Amino acid sequence: MEDLFIKKLSFTKRPIPIPADYRPMYKIAIIVLILKLCCRSDKASLLKLHLFSWALASKKHTALLADYIRKNFVGEFSVWGIEPALNRALQLATAEKICDIVDGKNYQLSTEKGLQFFNMIMSDNELLVDEKAFLKSLGKNTITDSRINTMTKQWSLFYVEN
Secondary structure (H helix, E strand, O other), X not given: OHHHOOOOOOOOOOOOOOOHHHOHHHHHHHHHHHHHHHOHHHEEEHHHHHHHHHXXXXXXXXXXXHHHHHOOOOOOOOOOOOOXXXXXXXXXXXXXXXXXXXXXXXXXXXXXXXXXXXHHHHHOOOOOHHHHHHHHHHOOOOOOHHHHHHHHHHHHHHHHHO
16 A cells, blocks of 8 residues: 555646637627527527537538528438537526526527627627628528427438438
8 A cells, every 4th residue: 555655746737728619608609699690589499509509610511501501401411419518608608697598498699798798799800700601691580490390300210210
């Protein structure tokens, strides 16, 4: 047992860059943009937020979603990712009163703090330029909750069979 005794232990703090996708404020900004630019009544389900967040994660995903919409939602659409980082950002956003949970299952941008945050993001022409452009191009009525439900039903039909 004496061999395991440690007389001194030290750590050296080193900076570790955190990718933007995992930074809470980046994810909260994305949530705010999605709710305001792409959701009726500035309200969305968790699945809808995950779809848009997944689409914004890479140009490939953005192109896949845009192509699916261009084809009038005809054909197969792959399963999109569910991100723990988005779930954590949603918890923080609701705790900080940036958005609210309504109906026990949807998130809504209805707080003064959230609307001010949205206006601040939109007023900066150098901030989240690609994300804002993509979300604006989709608009509020492109992907509805019923469309999301149809898309997720395809998962179970297609992926269970294969």
